[in-house]
Amino acid sequence: MRVALMVTCVNDAMFPETGKAVVRLLRRLGVDVDFPAAQTCCAQPMVNTGYLDEAVPVVRTFVDAFAGYDAVVTPSGSCAGSARHQHGLVARRSGDAGLAAAVAETSPKVHELSEFLVDVLGVTDVGAYFPHTVTYHPTCHSLRMLGVGDRPRRLLESVRGLRLVDLPGAEQCCGFGGTFAVKNADTSVAMGADKARHVRGTGAEVLVAGDNSCLMHVGGVLSRQQAGVRVMHLAEILASTEEDAA
Amino acid sequence: MSGTFVGMPAFPTAARAALADTQLRHNLAHATGTIRAKRAAVVGEVEEWEDLRLAGAAVKEAALRDLDTHLVRLEESLTARGATVHWARDAAEANEVVARIARDHGAEEVVKVKSMVTQEIGLNEALAEHGIAAWETDLAELIVQLGDDLPSHILVPAIHRNRAEVREIFLRAMGEVGRPAPADLTDEPAVLAGAAREHLREKFLRAKVAVSGANFAVAETGTLVVVESEGNGRMCLTLPEVLVSVVGIEKVVPTFADLDPLLRLLPRSSTGERMNPYTSTWTGVTPGDGPQEVHVVLLDNGRTRALADDVGRQALRCIRCSACLNACPVYERTGGHAYGSVYPGPIGAILNPLMKGTGRPGLEGEQTDSLPYASSLCGACFEVCPVRIDIPEVLVHLRSKVVDGHRDDTVPKAEALAMRAAAWSFGDSRRLGWVERASGVAGRVLTRFGRTTLPGGRSAAGRIPGPGAAAWTGARDLPAPPRESFRAWWRRTDGGRS
Numbered sequence: 183m184r185v186a187l188m189v190t191c192v193n194d195a196m197f198p199e200t201g202k203a204v205v206r207l208l209r210r211l212g213v214d215v216d217f218p219a220a221q222t223c224c225a226q227p228m229v230n231t232g233y234l235d236e237a238v239p240v241v242r243t244f245v246d247a248f249a250g251y252d253a254v255v256t257p258s259g260s261c262a263g264s265a266r267h268q269h270g271l272v273a274r275r276s277g278d279a280g281l282a283a284a285v286a287e288t289s290p291k292v293h294e295l296s297e298f299l300v301d302v303l304g305v306t307d308v309g310a311y312f313p314h315t316v317t318y319h320p321t322c323h324s325l326r327m328l329g330v331g332d333r334p335r336r337l338l339e340s341v342r343g344l345r346l347v348d349l350p351g352a353e354q355c356c357g358f359g360g361t362f363a364v365k366n367a368d369t370s371v372a373m374g375a376d377k378a379r380h381v382r383g384t385g386a387e388v389l390v391a392g393d394n395s396c397l398m399h400v401g402g403v404l405s406r407q408q409a410g411v412r413v414m415h416l417a418e419i420l421a422s423t424e425e426d427a428a
Numbered sequence: 429m430s431g432t433f434v435g436m437p438a439f440p441t442a443a444r445a446a447l448a449d450t451q452l453r454h455n456l457a458h459a460t461g462t463i464r465a466k467r468a469a470v471v472g473e474v475e476e477w478e479d480l481r482l483a484g485a486a487v488k489e490a491a492l493r494d495l496d497t498h499l500v501r502l503e504e505s506l507t508a509r510g511a512t513v514h515w516a517r518d519a520a521e522a523n524e525v526v527a528r529i530a531r532d533h534g535a536e537e538v539v540k541v542k543s544m545v546t547q548e549i550g551l552n553e554a555l556a557e558h559g560i561a562a563w564e565t566d567l568a569e570l571i572v573q574l575g576d577d578l579p580s581h582i583l584v585p586a587i588h589r590n591r592a593e594v595r596e597i598f599l600r601a602m603g604e605v606g607r608p609a610p611a612d613l614t615d616e617p618a619v620l621a622g623a624a625r626e627h628l629r630e631k632f633l634r635a636k637v638a639v640s641g642a643n644f645a646v647a648e649t650g651t652l653v654v655v656e657s658e659g660n661g662r663m664c665l666t667l668p669e670v671l672v673s674v675v676g677i678e679k680v681v682p683t684f685a686d687l688d689p690l691l692r693l694l695p696r697s698s699t700g701e702r703m704n705p706y707t708s709t710w711t712g713v714t715p716g717d718g719p720q721e722v723h724v725v726l727l728d729n730g731r732t733r734a735l736a737d738d739v740g741r742q743a744l745r746c747i748r749c750s751a752c753l754n755a756c757p758v759y760e761r762t763g764g765h766a767y768g769s770v771y772p773g774p775i776g777a778i779l780n781p782l783m784k785g786t787g788r789p790g791l792e793g794e795q796t797d798s799l800p801y802a803s804s805l806c807g808a809c810f811e812v813c814p815v816r817i818d819i820p821e822v823l824v825h826l827r828s829k830v831v832d833g834h835r836d837d838t839v840p841k842a843e844a845l846a847m848r849a850a851a852w853s854f855g856d857s858r859r860l861g862w863v864e865r866a867s868g869v870a871g872r873v874l875t876r877f878g879r880t881t882l883p884g885g886r887s888a889a890g891r892i893p894g895p896g897a898a899a900w901t902g903a904r905d906l907p908a909p910p911r912e913s914f915r916a917w918w919r920r921t922d923g924g925r926s
Contacts, residue, residue: 232827359804
């Protein structure tokens with residue numbers, strides 16, 4: 183099986199440690215993951231802001247970069263959702279039948295990390311060790327666009343040393359929402375502040391989620407509040423082992 | 429005596445004012461939380477809920493697909509049963525019809541059943557210009573009307589008021605327009621409702637003309653349906669001599685049997701009840717029983733514009749349950765007024781632009797164009813919609829229409845330039861590599877000014893000036909860009925192997 187890592191533009195530029203964690207984790211599970219260097223972005227920032235023409239060259243780059251792989255794995259529910267549910271729309275806009283065909287070929291192969299681990303590799307215990315109290319925020323696109331369900335929780339529950347505590351109001355949006363975070367900054371921050379309050383109430387040391395963009399937002403609020411709660415991507419916890427702790 | 433939404437600012441500005449009102453935030457969080465839990469409980473009881481949603485969507489979809497045929501059939505059925513049908517292209521035409529009918533009967537007042545469409549067309553204000561008083565008889569609408577206020581929710585228009593505020597409004601305003609509230613009025617809900625009942629009773633018994641909307645209009649039989657909880661609607665629909673119903677053209681369903689899934693979906697989705705308390709149906713005129721003169725005003729007012737939009741037309745399936753408002757994290761924090769329309773929340777964010785059109789010049793156009801962006805696209809609205817309107821899909825579609833409407837602007841917005849730049853750098857991985865190297869340099873500069881270290885050791889930038897950056901960093905720290913991007917690391921280390 184030829185597996186490609188779609189690291190996402192946000193992780194590439196801002197959170198490279200998450201990408202490295204996916205590589206470590208998958209290698210430990212026997213998957214020789216490749217990083218197609220031609221990849222850039224899934225085009226979601228353009229699509230969700232209404233710039234469909236601007237999204238066309240980005241989707242073209244996407245399908246070219248991932249052509250020929252059996253599976254594409256990405257540490258982002260939102261970007262997986264964009265590839266699976268929005269690329270068709272962009273291809274239709276382009277009027278290019280070739281692009282539409284390429285999208286139809288590539289889109290279904292895109293898996294969010296927890297889907298890839300549970301559904302494709304068939305594992306929930308990835309041999310991780312993380313001796314901390316953790317609370318989990320299910321990001322909206324992973325929850326409602328992809329329907330990852332309890333996969334991330336099952337993965338976390340199998341991590342040795344990890345104590346998982348429930349987050350009240352977990353399924354309510356954190357308020358990131360892409361350009362919403364800037365275009366409607368006041369509302370976004372009000373939502374983020376409520377999420378941060380719930381996180382602090384759990385007493386967890388770490389807030390974990392499957393999307394770094396959402397974590398950048400909630401983490402930004404927590405950091406400004408000097409709450410002392412760390413935010414971490416699911417991949418980084420699943421990649422952790424006894425050796426890291428030592 | 430009630431206000432109007434004309435001249436409302438764009439959503440972000442209106443939202444900022446609403447967010448600053450802590451009493452409002454508290455009222456809304458409490459009310460939407462309660463109704464969300466109620467809905468979830470009663471929906472959870474129905475095993476075939478998903479099938480019911482599909483059936484409801486299919487009924488409305490079938491009606492919209494051949495809307496012209498069904499509307500003509502509705503007119504024939506209504507006329508055959510003694511009703512008079514009027515067609516109105518827009519608000520002004522509809523208001524004129526209602527005013528003329530009231531004037532023809534020498535009526536100086538009308539009683540009203542709660543109706544979204546008459547608020548949409550500003551009927552009360554239009555009638556007032558003709559010297560006709562329109563009395564709202566739904567409890568929450570009465571609160572809004574007496575408070576000289578605006579509705580902020582489709583189902584519970586006074587959701588932004590708590591009971592102490594309601595008591596004050598009743599004490600202050602009831603006496604000005606009819607029977608005053610008792611001097612010893614408390615803020616007990618039953619006592620407040622009792623005062624409203626006494627106040628309204630004399631209006632019900634006096635009125636010659638009633639005005640309603642309709643939840644559904646059955647083409648096959650000419651039957652109109654009104655669904656309500658308080659019995660005030662039943663009073664309006666049966667006591668007066670003349671009944672005028674203003675009905676949006678999307679309310680038509682082909683057959684009586686089509687009501688089945690819709691009447692099962694609506695109460696559980698809207699009030700969280702298993703069954704609706706008062707469901708009134710009437711078919712034209714029944715001699716000797718109820719109103720002996722029945723008028724139906726079929727209204728377009730932008731609905732055909734929405735119908736012509738092949739992605740957006742699904743919004744016309746809406747049965748006004750307001751489940752999407754209650755589920756929406758944005759609505760929960762801003763309330764309904766920020767949307768500047770009688771249709772707030774997620775459904776309002778798509779209905780208003782669909783019916784009014786996007787890309788219109790001026791402040792009103794700007795307000796409408798801001799609505800599709802008043803969402804984090806979290807998808808909670810679609811999840812609860814009983815007729816499966818994919819609101820996030822329509823929001824994204826409408827955003828593209830807003831952007832396309834401004835593609836020929838002589839001075840492009842900063843956002844448009846940023847998106848073009850992003851398309852350029854994301855169109856080719858080498859170009860993206862250059863941008864990332866520049867960002868790494870910027871990161872080293874930024875962290876010098878950064879006041880903070882994120883838990884876990886990463887440097888973060890605090891407040892950064894400049895339009896986009898300031899909007900982010902006003903209340904949120906931003907991690908400084910790392911020294912090395914993932915792609916640079918992969919190239920340097922051969923994917924961590926060397």
